[in-house]
Amino acid sequence: MKELGKKVLAGDIRAASRLIRNLEDQIPETNIAMREIFAHTGNSHVIGITGAPGAGKSTLTDELIDAYRKKDKTVGVLAVDPTSPFTGGALLGDRIRMLRHAEDKGVFVRSLATRGAMGGISKAVGEGIHVMDVLKKDKIIVETVGVGQQEVEIINHAHTVIVVLVPGMGDEIQALKAGLMEIADIFVINKADRDGAGKLYKETLNMVKMSKDMGDNGSWTIPVLLVENVLEPNKFAESVKALSDKIDEHYQYLVDNNLLSERMRRKTAAEVNEALWGNILQPVLSDLHSQGEMEKMVDKVLSRQTDPYTLAEEIASRYIKKQA
Amino acid sequence: MSDRRIRILLAKPGLDGHDRGARVLARCFRDAGFEVIYTGCHQTPEQIASAAVQEDVDVVGLSCLSGAHKYLFPQVAKLLQDEGAGDIMVIGGGIIPDQDMQALYEAGLKAIFTPGATLDSLVEWINTNVKPRA
Numbered sequence: 001m002k003e004l005g006k007k008v009l010a011g012d013i014r015a016a017s018r019l020i021r022n023l024e025d026q027i028p029e030t031n032i033a034m035r036e037i038f039a040h041t042g043n044s045h046v047i048g049i050t051g052a053p054g055a056g057k058s059t060l061t062d063e064l065i066d067a068y069r070k071k072d073k074t075v076g077v078l079a080v081d082p083t084s085p086f087t088g089g090a091l092l093g094d095r096i097r098m099l100r101h102a103e104d105k106g107v108f109v110r111s112l113a114t115r116g117a118m119g120g121i122s123k124a125v126g127e128g129i130h131v132m133d134v135l136k137k138d139k140i141i142v143e144t145v146g147v148g149q150q151e152v153e154i155i156n157h158a159h160t161v162i163v164v165l166v167p168g169m170g171d172e173i174q175a176l177k178a179g180l181m182e183i184a185d186i187f188v189i190n191k192a193d194r195d196g197a198g199k200l201y202k203e204t205l206n207m208v209k210m211s212k213d214m215g216d217n218g219s220w221t222i223p224v225l226l227v228e229n230v231l232e233p234n235k236f237a238e239s240v241k242a243l244s245d246k247i248d249e250h251y252q253y254l255v256d257n258n259l260l261s262e263r264m265r266r267k268t269a270a271e272v273n274e275a276l277w278g279n280i281l282q283p284v285l286s287d288l289h290s291q292g293e294m295e296k297m298v299d300k301v302l303s304r305q306t307d308p309y310t311l312a313e314e315i316a317s318r319y320i321k322k323q324a
Numbered sequence: 325m326s327d328r329r330i331r332i333l334l335a336k337p338g339l340d341g342h343d344r345g346a347r348v349l350a351r352c353f354r355d356a357g358f359e360v361i362y363t364g365c366h367q368t369p370e371q372i373a374s375a376a377v378q379e380d381v382d383v384v385g386l387s388c389l390s391g392a393h394k395y396l397f398p399q400v401a402k403l404l405q406d407e408g409a410g411d412i413m414v415i416g417g418g419i420i421p422d423q424d425m426q427a428l429y430e431a432g433l434k435a436i437f438t439p440g441a442t443l444d445s446l447v448e449w450i451n452t453n454v455k456p457r458a
Contacts, residue, residue, distance in 0.1 A: 014377055014380070024329075028326065087356070087357045089353065089356060089360070090360065091362055095375065096364040099367060099375075102367075103371055109378055111379060
């Protein structure tokens, strides 16, 4: 346990995987290892892949790994799937699409469950990225859970966000909505050999142009890439290679325009926020749980003896000592 | 507030495409509150061992209906040993004749489940024998 940070710094996969698990399980001493490795992070290019369930994110990720390996880049993957709200269990099935890389030492795939997080990734993703970074992965791909319109937390972690769309999911009004459609640095229209792909392509282009006219996204024009026919491996590989080129182009754009630090700042702010949360709120919650007080409070609110707002104020005044 | 969950990798090694049973188990373990990494069919022991290490699982569950269990199961256990991950438990299931059991246990398998084993008995075995490692 003590040596975990050092082992990860030495490139030990087992230790790295254990560290990610400790992060997921919120083992308190994990901070020690994270402190050790933090200074060595900040070198990888983090790519987020998001989109609806079944849009093809894992299959794209698999091919993207291949494209990057051919460019002699090492790749880390954090693939997130949902935790059951009923049992706490999870079926993590993204890896099944990436089996061919299992023995490649230049590729490290790790599956994570959301564990109740609502933003499309899990709480451990942010720090999991640091772990992959320390393992000197050139490209870190974060595959979100299948998302809807609103789960956009990936923007706090990725330098380049790819939104994967598929035909048949709605009309042009959907493309104008806030949320998911706003966060793309690159759009991929996957399964583009299916009916409706042409229409979706045009609608997405229109939306991108409108954003551009309104002055969004600086000088970066969001590309809309068509990826078709996973059943024709060569064609598929070719279009994903083109995607990898675009991703690299976006990274270069961020570097050339000093925008990378802006993105990293967003992540850092989220991390500081998270660490404060962990150090301030989490101990209070643990305390309340272990005293059995949480249950009592729920009972009180349930029977309408009090309300959540009064309760929260009482707890806050008990735990927080205001500094003069 | 730490929250250790049991993590299981389910895999079908070798030339065997019959994964209905493995899928049922994946679903069953999910419902038992475990995190199941389902990796599907047609895998080499090397792929399975490497995935188990990358995923930091507590248990590897192997399913084999092809008759090649006497090579495939021990091989996974051996590779995990070689990678310094001998503490990851390997369990197996499938069409396993009684006379093969001893050899599999000697090769490091911790439990073998054959047709007729109930889902409850598997979950109970795991809950009793697997402690998520600290």
